[in-house]
Every structure is written in C-alpha cells, then in structure tokens.
Amino acid sequence: MKILIVDDSRFHQNFVVKILNKYLPEGELLLANNGMEGFEMFEKERPAFVLTDLLMPERNGQDLLRLIKACDSNASVIVVSADIQKSTREEVKQLGALAFFNKPLTNETASELIALIKETSHA
Secondary structure (H helix, E strand, O other), rough: OEEEEOOOOHHHHHHHHHHHHHHHHOOOOEOOHHHHHHHHHHHHHOEEEEEEEOOOOOOOHHHHHHHHHHOOOOOOOEHHHHHHHHHHHHHHHHHHOOOOOOOOHHHHHHHHHHHHHHHHHHH
C-alpha cells in the first residue's frame, strides 16, 4: 500500500515515516515537500492514502486536497496540521478530507491515525 506524506517539515516527515514503518511495515512511503510536489507525486503514483500538512510553500494543503479530489473523488486524504482553527477543520472536511489530526502527533493520535489507515484500507 502506497502512502504519500506531504509536508515541508523534514522533522515531521521523519517522525511520520518512523511511525508508519513501525506499525505498517507493508507500506510503501512516498515523500513530497510541498503541495505542488505532492500533487505531481499523487498523479504519478496514485497512493492509497495521502497525509498532508496545510501550511506549505507553493501549494497549501487545501489546494492540494482540491486538486486531488478533482482528480480522484475517492482519494483518501488525511490532514495532519498545527492549524487548530475550527473553521479550518470544517473547510477540509467539506473539501473531502477523511480525517484531521493535530500536529504534533502524540502516541494516542498516532495510534488513531494507524487504526484509521488499517480500517479504511480493509473497507
């Protein structure tokens, strides 16, 4: 299963990679540093899941989500962001995000993220 991680923070990319490698060793992890790279990677690789930040250069997460959903309305996009505004959460849900997790991920939220990926991939 391919999982695309789109985040301009190398630290957060590495953290998510470490978690996914531990709990989803079968996953093929792809990395992109901004929304534009993320969309190009999405089009090329068609991953099962996209984990994206919102605040990034070149294209933000909302733009990326719009582009992905226009390309594939069934795409599974999970937002992981430090933006905690209720309006932002509502916006990404309306755009079709599968879920929204606050950054930084804690052990509890990381477990919820893994469970969501496992549950959704078997649906």
